[in-house]
Amino acid sequence: MSTRITVLCSLVAVAAATLLVGARTSTGIGAQPATPPPLEAIHVAGDVYTLQTPTAQGNLGALIGPDGVLLVDAQFSAESQPILDALAAVTDESVRFLINTHIHPDHIGANAELANQGVLIFAHDLVREQMLDPIRIPRRGGVFFDQPPPEARPVITYDKEVTFHVNGEAVRSFLVPPSHTGGDSFVYFPSADVLAAGDVFRTNMYPIVDVHNGGTFGGLIEATALAIEMSGPDTKIIPGHGFGFTDRDGLDEVYGMLVDIRDRVQTLIDDGASLDDVLEARPTAHLDERWGSVPSWTAADLLPIVYAEYSN
Numbered sequence: 001m002s003t004r005i006t007v008l009c010s011l012v013a014v015a016a017a018t019l020l021v022g023a024r025t026s027t028g029i030g031a032q033p034a035t036p037p038p039l040e041a042i043h044v045a046g047d048v049y050t051l052q053t054p055t056a057q058g059n060l061g062a063l064i065g066p067d068g069v070l071l072v073d074a075q076f077s078a079e080s081q082p083i084l085d086a087l088a089a090v091t092d093e094s095v096r097f098l099i100n101t102h103i104h105p106d107h108i109g110a111n112a113e114l115a116n117q118g119v120l121i122f123a124h125d126l127v128r129e130q131m132l133d134p135i136r137i138p139r140r141g142g143v144f145f146d147q148p149p150p151e152a153r154p155v156i157t158y159d160k161e162v163t164f165h166v167n168g169e170a171v172r173s174f175l176v177p178p179s180h181t182g183g184d185s186f187v188y189f190p191s192a193d194v195l196a197a198g199d200v201f202r203t204n205m206y207p208i209v210d211v212h213n214g215g216t217f218g219g220l221i222e223a224t225a226l227a228i229e230m231s232g233p234d235t236k237i238i239p240g241h242g243f244g245f246t247d248r249d250g251l252d253e254v255y256g257m258l259v260d261i262r263d264r265v266q267t268l269i270d271d272g273a274s275l276d277d278v279l280e281a282r283p284t285a286h287l288d289e290r291w292g293s294v295p296s297w298t299a300a301d302l303l304p305i306v307y308a309e310y311s312n
């Protein structure tokens with residue numbers, strides 16, 4: 001365990017350094033070096049893998065087996081080849097299904113190319129609706145991306161959940177409370193006991209609450225609690241961002257951080273604090289070293305959202 005934590009910390013430093021470069025780009029998504037490092041398939045449990053770069057820029061999940069590959073999310077790049085190359089190291093089968101956990105560009109990038117290869121795309125109803133307009137992401141006050149092409153849209157959408165009976169699994173993709181966005185899905189693989197949590201859960205930085213797309217901080221706490229409730233001692237959790245994968249202890253750590261922030265901000269609000277007072281009080285000072293080192297999303301970005309939500 002201690003070895004993995006060490007590795008994680010050094011990679012977080014790499015991620016932070018990359019983000020620093022990315023923050024000066026025009027997109028502001030903050031994490032795209034000129035030549036992205038290749039995706040690599042990392043075994044999680046059973047037939048489930050996560051495809052990641054060392055900088056963990058939009059992690060993917062993959063269930064492999066004789067029925068074909070079921071993918072969770074599709075990276076930032078519009079090119080499907082990096083995904084196919086990473087998969088080729090662990091399976092000869094082609095991709096059949098893709099689930100988008102939410103709308104953000106770093107999770108739907110290769111949708112159109114994969115769809116053109118015959119992959120069926122699934123997502124919550126709201127993700128398809130959000131694809132009918134340019135996409136706004138919250139970093140740096142709200143940055144716009146072009147509307148995704150029509151082929152990128154999910155073909156099959158669900159209002160609550162859908163189950164895939166493939167490769168001996170009964171994969172459940174289901175809506176969670178409005179948290180990172182309003183249309184986040186968790187994807188659970190019961191046989192492998194792996195939960196792909198999308199961007200509701202990240203291990204390398206403060207959570208992003210995308211209020212432009214329906215996210216709420218309270219829902220983030222609820223969704224994290226739900227993930228903890230679903231998890232046993234052997235459950236593996238794939239984060240949306242943050243290298244590798246973790247377990248229930250990793251969820252507990254994030255849950256503790258979220259509740260700590262909520263309670264401290266609520267106490268300040270109850271004492272009559274304005275937003276400026278809250279920022280000046282630095283209620284996350286003890287957390288910033290662990291969670292606030294990604295320059296494009298620090299406590300200064302998160303606290304106004306928490307304040308707005310709990311002062312109403």
Ligand SMILES: [Zn+2]
Pocket residue numbers: 102104107180199
């Ligand atoms: Zn996201």
